[in-house]
């Protein structure tokens with residue numbers, strides 16, 4: 428009888444303990460990622476930053492026109508780097524290995540097209 432009670436208490440302690448550990452291990456902290464884009468000017472910067480700000484889980488997006496690198500602060504529980512790159516691609520810009528989406532790219536003013544629109548007339 429006493430032994431059973433002891434085991435029950437021990438079991439519930441273990442269950443409680445692992446539940447507690449699980450909650451502390453979960454990472455809800457914001458992450459930051461830097462993605463190289465094909466942005467050219469401050470209009471590109473504004474366009475990319477605005478569209479990223481509409482993406483779920485994005486806290487902050489800041490593009491440096493000189494380096495073409497956009498720094499994004501995001502909630503990893505709500506979005507991931509692949510989604511962020513897809514967002515930039517849809518806007519019409521390359522995001523590292525993800526090339527610009529053609530529909531988005533065609534909507535850009537000609538001054539914002541990479542390579543001066545040589546391959547897209």
Ligand SMILES: [Cu+2]
Pocket residue numbers: 466467468469470471472538539540
């Ligand atoms: Cu531009």
